[in-house]
Structures are given as C-alpha cells and as structure tokens.
Amino acid sequence: MATSTLPERAPAPAPALPLQQRHVGDRVFRLLLTLAAVAVPVLLAFLVLELWLGSRAAIERFGFDFVTSSTWDPVAERFGALPLVVGTLVSSFLALLIAVPLSLGVAIFLTEFAPGWLRQPVAFLIELLAAIPSVVYGLWGIFVLVPFLLRWVFPVLQDWLGFLPFFQGTIYGPSMFSASVILAIMVMPYVMSVSREVLLAVPPSQREAALALGATRWEAVMTAVVPYARSGIVGAVILGLGRALGETMAVTMLIGNRHDISASLFAPGYTMAAAIANEFAEAVADIHLAALSYVALLLFLVTVVVNALARLLIWRVARGVEGGRGA
Amino acid sequence: MTAVAPAFRIPPATTPATPSRTVLETERLTAMYGKVTALANVSLRFDANRVHALIGPSGCGKSTFLRTLNRMHELAEGGWITGRVLLDGEDVYAPRVNPMQLRKRVGMVFQKPTPFPTMSIYDNVAAGLRVDRGRAARVGLDETVERALRSAALWDEVKDRLRTSALGLSGGQQQRLCIARTIAPRPEVILLDEPTASLDPLGTQRIEELLFRLKEAFTIVIVTHNLQQAARVSDTTTFFYLGQMVETGPTRQIYTAPTEARTEAYITGRFG
Amino acid sequence: MNRRIWRRTRSGLMVGLVGLAVVLALVPLGLILGHLLVKGAGSLDWAFFTRGPAPTGVEGGGVVHAIVGTLIIVGVASLMGLPVGIAAGIYCAEYPGTRLATATRFVADVMNGTPSIVVGVFAWTWIVAPQKHFSAFAGSVALAFLMVPMVLRTTEEMIKLVPHSLREAALALGYPRWRTSLAVVVRTTLPGIVTGSLLAVARIAGETAPLLFTALGSQFLSTRIDQPMAALPLVVFNYAIGPFEEWHRLAWATALVLILVVLVLSVAARIATRGRFTLRG
Numbered sequence A: 001m002a003t004s005t006l007p008e009r010a011p012a013p014a015p016a017l018p019l020q021q022r023h024v025g026d027r028v029f030r031l032l033l034t035l036a037a038v039a040v041p042v043l044l045a046f047l048v049l050e051l052w053l054g055s056r057a058a059i060e061r062f063g064f065d066f067v068t069s070s071t072w073d074p075v076a077e078r079f080g081a082l083p084l085v086v087g088t089l090v091s092s093f094l095a096l097l098i099a100v101p102l103s104l105g106v107a108i109f110l111t112e113f114a115p116g117w118l119r120q121p122v123a124f125l126i127e128l129l130a131a132i133p134s135v136v137y138g139l140w141g142i143f144v145l146v147p148f149l150l151r152w153v154f155p156v157l158q159d160w161l162g163f164l165p166f167f168q169g170t171i172y173g174p175s176m177f178s179a180s181v182i183l184a185i186m187v188m189p190y191v192m193s194v195s196r197e198v199l200l201a202v203p204p205s206q207r208e209a210a211l212a213l214g215a216t217r218w219e220a221v222m223t224a225v226v227p228y229a230r231s232g233i234v235g236a237v238i239l240g241l242g243r244a245l246g247e248t249m250a251v252t253m254l255i256g257n258r259h260d261i262s263a264s265l266f267a268p269g270y271t272m273a274a275a276i277a278n279e280f281a282e283a284v285a286d287i288h289l290a291a292l293s294y295v296a297l298l299l300f301l302v303t304v305v306v307n308a309l310a311r312l313l314i315w316r317v318a319r320g321v322e323g324g325r326g327a
Numbered sequence B: 001m002t003a004v005a006p007a008f009r010i011p012p013a014t015t016p017a018t019p020s021r022t023v024l025e026t027e028r029l030t031a032m033y034g035k036v037t038a039l040a041n042v043s044l045r046f047d048a049n050r051v052h053a054l055i056g057p058s059g060c061g062k063s064t065f066l067r068t069l070n071r072m073h074e075l076a077e078g079g080w081i082t083g084r085v086l087l088d089g090e091d092v093y094a095p096r097v098n099p100m101q102l103r104k105r106v107g108m109v110f111q112k113p114t115p116f117p118t119m120s121i122y123d124n125v126a127a128g129l130r131v132d133r134g135r136a137a138r139v140g141l142d143e144t145v146e147r148a149l150r151s152a153a154l155w156d157e158v159k160d161r162l163r164t165s166a167l168g169l170s171g172g173q174q175q176r177l178c179i180a181r182t183i184a185p186r187p188e189v190i191l192l193d194e195p196t197a198s199l200d201p202l203g204t205q206r207i208e209e210l211l212f213r214l215k216e217a218f219t220i221v222i223v224t225h226n227l228q229q230a231a232r233v234s235d236t237t238t239f240f241y242l243g244q245m246v247e248t249g250p251t252r253q254i255y256t257a258p259t260e261a262r263t264e265a266y267i268t269g270r271f272g
Numbered sequence C: 001m002n003r004r005i006w007r008r009t010r011s012g013l014m015v016g017l018v019g020l021a022v023v024l025a026l027v028p029l030g031l032i033l034g035h036l037l038v039k040g041a042g043s044l045d046w047a048f049f050t051r052g053p054a055p056t057g058v059e060g061g062g063v064v065h066a067i068v069g070t071l072i073i074v075g076v077a078s079l080m081g082l083p084v085g086i087a088a089g090i091y092c093a094e095y096p097g098t099r100l101a102t103a104t105r106f107v108a109d110v111m112n113g114t115p116s117i118v119v120g121v122f123a124w125t126w127i128v129a130p131q132k133h134f135s136a137f138a139g140s141v142a143l144a145f146l147m148v149p150m151v152l153r154t155t156e157e158m159i160k161l162v163p164h165s166l167r168e169a170a171l172a173l174g175y176p177r178w179r180t181s182l183a184v185v186v187r188t189t190l191p192g193i194v195t196g197s198l199l200a201v202a203r204i205a206g207e208t209a210p211l212l213f214t215a216l217g218s219q220f221l222s223t224r225i226d227q228p229m230a231a232l233p234l235v236v237f238n239y240a241i242g243p244f245e246e247w248h249r250l251a252w253a254t255a256l257v258l259i260l261v262v263l264v265l266s267v268a269a270r271i272a273t274r275g276r277f278t279l280r281g
Helices: A025-067 A082-113 A116-131 A134-161 A176-200 A204-212 A217-228 A230-246 A249-254 A272-279 A286-318 B062-069 B099-105 B121-127 B134-138 B141-151 B155-161 B171-183 B201-214 B227-233 B251-256 B261-267 C002-043 C046-050 C064-094 C099-113 C116-131 C136-160 C164-172 C177-205 C232-240 C245-273
Strands: B022-033 B036-047 B051-055 B079-087 B106-109 B189-193 B219-223 B236-241 B244-250
Touching (some): A082 A176, A082 A217, A116 A176, A116 C245, A134 A249, A134 C002, A134 C245, A176 A249, A217 A230, A230 C099, A249 A272, A272 C116, B036 B236, B036 B244, B051 B062, B051 B227, B062 B079, B141 B171, B201 B227, B236 B251, B236 B261, B251 B261, C002 C245, C064 C099, C064 C136, C064 C232, C064 C245, C099 C136
Parallel strands (some): B051 B219, B189 B219
Antiparallel strands (some): B022 B079, B236 B244
16 A cells, blocks of 8 residues: 555635636637637628629629520620530539549448558548649649540540540540549549548448348449448539539639530530639629629539538438438 | 345444534535436535445436536536535525636546546646646645645655656546546545446555545545445445435445335345 | 359459559559659759749749748738637537537538639639739638638537547536636647648648639739739649740649648648547547
8 A cells, every 4th residue: 555645634614715706718718719600601601792792793784694695705795604604514524424433433442342451541642632732733734634635535535436426526635525534533532532431431230231141242332332322422422523613723724715615525615613713813894803703603602502412411321311221 | 124134344333423514515406407307306414524425326316416516517408406505605506606616616526537638647636726826826836736646645656757648547547646636726525426437446446545534634425336335435325316315324324224215225236 | 153153253353443443543643743753853953942933035943932922821821710710610619509500510511612713703802802903911811711611620520529528527627618628628639620720721722713813923022911922823823824845844843842832731730640649538
C-alpha cells in the first residue's frame, strides 16, 4: 500500500464560494458562435439576392425565352442561353458516361476484392486527383490530352461509329468530347469516394449470405452488395453530376467556346460556366453582364437541386432506410 | 420481521456515534425528463464526513438523483426538477444561483475515467483550480496538486511523470486522477457515479480504500449497483426503486434489518 | 458442370476488369504529375522565383508577383473564412438541436456544391461593381465564401467525435460552458480542425474561376489589396491559353509550383492529425 499523507481536515464552513455570481462568458460565447452560424445562411441568401439583382435586367427583358433561344449576340444585345444549357448538360452526361463505370469499378475493387494493404494507398491516390486544381487539368488537357485524342482516339471513333451523327463532321481538338474526357477524369474521384463509402456501409452479412448460397464472388457483389447500395450509388453519381455541371476552368480551356449547338461531339461547344468565365471580365454592356449573371443564377439553381437530390439519396443509404429492399 | 440472512459480510458499525452537521439536503425533490418522471418526491439529508451510498437496480433513478445535486441533470435533454436542494442551507436552484459556482463546491466523478486527453497529469489535476482564479491560482499550485494526488493515493505512482499525458495511465490510475482533479479545488461534497464500474478488482479496491480516508475531509455520496461495495464503504445507505426513494438509514440497519419488504428483496438478491 | 466453369470464369473476368479500372483511373494521375515534372521542373530556377514577368517576346522572367499575390489573396481569405467556418462549425456541434444549426448545416451543404464561378459572379456584383474596379480583396471574399462550408463541416464532424463524458467532466469541475467548449472540446479536436483548415486552404489556393473577374491578375508585383493582383492559378490560365512557346513553358513551371503548394498543404494536413494525443473516451 502506497504511503500517503492524510488529507487535510475538512474545509469546513471556510470561505465558501458564493453560489450567486454573475456570468456573462457563456452569453458572449454563444452570441459570437450564433453570429458566425447566422452569417452562413445570410451569406447564401445574399448571394442569391445579388445574383438576382445582377440579372434582373436580363430576366425582365428575356424572361424564360432566355433558355429556349440560341442567339447570343452581344453587339445586337440579344441573348439566348440554349447552347450553353445544352453544352453543359451534354458535356456533363458524357463525362459521367465515361467516369461512372470506371469509378464504380474502382470502388467495387477497393471494397470487395483488393488485398488489405492496397486499399488505403489506392484510395489516397485517386483522391489526390481531386486535389489537383482545375486549371492544371486544363493545362494538361490542352498540351497532352487533346493532341492525344486528336491523333489516336477521334479518328478511330469516327471510323467505327461514324454512322452516328455524334461522330460525324470535322474533327476539332478543343471540342465537346475533349472537355467531357477531362471532366470525366475530374469527376471520377468524387463518384469513386462516395460510392466506396456507400459500399463500405453495406453490412458484411449481405455478401456472406450470398456466398453461402454458392454465389461466386462477382455474383455476390452484383446480387447482394450493389443492389443494397443502389440508391447511395445513384446519389454518388448525381453528386458527380453536380460537380461536372459547375466545373469551369478545365472545360473553358478545352471546349472551344462557341455559342453553337452541334450534333457532333467533335465540334466546339460551350457551357454555362465557361461562358461566364470567358465573357464576364470583358463584357461592357450592362445587359451582357446581366445575361451572364442570369446564366450564373440558373447554374446555381440547377446545382442546388442536383446536390440536394444527391444528399438525400446518400443520406438514405447511410441511415439504412433503403435496407435490402432494392434487391 | 425476521432478520435477513445477508449473502455477504455485514458491514461493521463504522458510523461514529457523534451526530454531524447536515451539508446537503433535498426536500420533496422530483426530477423530470420532459414529461417523464425519473424520480419522485425524494427528501434526504447528507451529513458531513460520511459516505452515503445510493443503491437500487438500473433505471431506479439513483444516478438522476445524484445529478440533481450538482445541477448536471438540467444539462440532459429536457431535464428539470421541482422541490429543493439545499447546500449548507442555501437553495442551489434559487434563480440567481450560478451552477458553475455550485459545481466548484459539489464535485463529481463519473463511471468511466474522464481525464482530459490533451492535458498532462499535472494539468488535469490543476484544471479545476485554473477555472477562474486567474494568476492567483498559480501561487502554491504545485503544492495543491501534490496534496490532491497524495490524497487520491496516486502521487507515488505519477510523481516522476507529472508532465506526461494522462492517457498513459491505467484505468484505475485514471480514475484516481479524476478523483484528485475533483478534490483539488476542495469541494465540500464529492458525488461519485459508479466510480468503479469500469475498473478491475484491484482498481476497485484501491478506490474503496480511498473513500475511507477521503471522508475525513469531504462529504461523499456514491451511487453503486454493487451491493457489497455499498456495504463495505458507506455509513448510510438509501435504496431507490422505480423512481421512488424506498428506504434510507444507517448502512448496517439497511442490510440487516430493513423495514421495507422491497429493500429486503433487493438486498437478498431476489431481483435487481 | 459447364455452367459452373462458366460462372467461375465470368467471376474471375469481372474481377480482372474492375482491377483494370483501377489501373485506368490511376493513369491520368501519373501522366499529369509526370508531365508537370518533365515540362516544369527544368524552368524552376532562381530567376523564376525572384523575378516578375519579362516583356512579351522576351525569354525568361518569373512569377514572384503571382507567388506574392497568391499568398496575400489566400491569406486574407483564410483570415475571413476560417474563423467564421470554425465558429459556425462549433455552433452546429454545440447546439445541434437548434433550428439555426439545422439551417446552417443545410446551407453549408448547398454552398459546398455551389460552382466556384458563381461565387466569383457574386463577389463581382457585391464588391467589384460598386467600387468600379477589380480588386484582390474581392477575390479573397470569393475564396473565403468557398472555405466556410468546408471548414464548417469538418469542424462539426470532429467535435462530434469528442465523447460526451469529457464535456460533462469539465462542466462538473465548474467550467463554464464556453471554457468547456474551448479548453476541453475544441482543444481535444484541434488537430482535426487544423487538418480541415489546411485542406480548405489547399483547395482554394488552386481556385481560378472566382479570381477571373475579381483579382483579375496583374503583370506587376503588387501588395495593394484594393487593386488587381496576380495569382498562381491565373498565371497558369493566361499563359496556357496564350500563343507563345515561352508562355507555355512558364505555365508548366507555374502549374508545378501550384501543385507542390497544394500537395505540401495536404501532407501537412495529414501530419497535423498525427498529434501527440489521440482521441479516446
């Protein structure tokens, strides 16, 4: 038994601390935190307000025709954003078409088949792709990716799939297709990492049950794991869509920047974000600026809807609401 | 009623014959979570320099009761009370009372050891002293920390590594560190909420030995679901059941001659 | 029997295929980093880090103006964005049930998904338009806006990991709530908050779109926050889309510097999390 001195005698009535004492620290603390927390929604509301004020002239003048008309003529002060909307949607969908199978493949490999020592490093490397600034992708795209696509990919695609309108016509380097490829690379880490999380959330019992029934490893994944995580994976894809829709720099540098709707993916196009990036600093006419603000407002609204949808789906899997019902 | 045949050693009559000053007192105390009553109408007195044990099966309200004494109960979602808690005759729920001040006079030790992970052993013990006394607290801080650690029977084990992380200690040592941290600011009352629940038998034994000596300086209220423990360490025992205070009295009497059938049933292990 | 062999083969084939996806996914990373090194490293000499841009058509020149610009713009953005993001994150974790916390959390998610170019338009309309001239400060505001939701969510997640018992222990010692939050809860999660902050800084350091019509870029070394200012990503962009070989060389070198900054910050973030004390209940 360790020796220790006896404790001192009872502190007795001693100078007992008064129970009543004013304290303002907590109020000040909460007030400061509350101010910061209030600032966040206020800032966003302010963003919406400013965008709306900035684009009001264009909204009043063009109304909803803005998104159905395809004339974009700053000199004549006529603005229609249809080519931008179409370009944004086409490049994003094409990017997802390329990125999703790849991302899911990686996610499935990492969660289901990869040896333990490989999982963390590979996931880290892929997520490193997300850390590369957009403008660096653009640089690499201009000088490496586009020449490569021009030389090896586009001619081959035209040879094989030339009967489709998407692959006909003159081949341009900076084009819808080039932009989509770079977008695919950029979106992949997001889709991959969210899908991976969703797949990791699937209880092991799901795949064990399938394996116990004699399924092969691949069949177990496809019949038990993926259906279970289905809505979460859809959420991951939509989250990727949100990223692709708003991606600016790399697309601006590779898409060719032409206010045109062309069936051919080898032709230059434009996206909403790219148009803002290119024209905003140089626009002089107020109505031109207003039109670009209008584009920004629309882009913002679309990404809000898309992201909300994605969060909802991911959240449902995380909560296990979907359960095994997908199967 | 016949005497109960206890399943274990009957505690010695440790209670001194001399009556003692009442330090803490509850009057018709009712504790609620929203609209759910956790504890109804409890009136109890705790005398100075005694160990008071609160026993009863899980969910009987004993921990809630303990937490009303230093106003930790109201931090829980929807926690509120009616009735009064008096510390040295002063209502601790009076409108102008600052709970922070109260908690400096009524310390608490929890079920799991809770050393502050970013602080050294020394800083953990000094934490309560540094709360608001500013630079004045630094004077004699070393002595106070040492005394607290000695009182908690931990000094010899940690005196050479006071500046190292508190997480390097064993579970039992961590719990004694938490006791040292609690007694360093010299509260009047120490509340212990199942302090040995997560410890091994040796760690438990050391805490129990400690309580014997600590009561010379402090008034102690301990919640335990371990009946043997209550019997070993306490001077008075109160039995809670289903949110009611069933019986209270000197520990020896509660264990040998309870007046309530439910107490007898619980003590003899018929439920719980 | 045949069927079983077919199933096994298919399973093996598909596993091979998803393995191939990993390789395919890693190819761009290797290529991008490789090209940056090959095309950029040769240009990183003393002059590159100490000189401003050379006149058009003249060889040489450096990006010191952009390095200083990025430091200032990102620094000012961090001064504004980090405190707000961290404080709001603490609020959401400390008062989780409140309506304000729910709203703030939701809004942060919305902000996280907002395209950075849109935030640039916002900063332009709010600050540049009324002042009638481009300014580095407007760029900082845009970047700060992007930081807030990132820092907010990591701070909140980190604080949520602190066991409730730790908070109770501090309160039971007579700690006021604010000191419990700062000295115990936030202090315990500090490495995590630092990591989140560094990652946020790393992300906005590479942002170009919000600076295009706020900080705008400049050919000169400037420290005036109310004037146009150069920044590394803007230099990469302008040189990359320019017509001269010399510019392209500088673009690669600048991009290499940019990616090194981002990587160093990311690695520093990881080191910060490996603090002396670990989280434990």
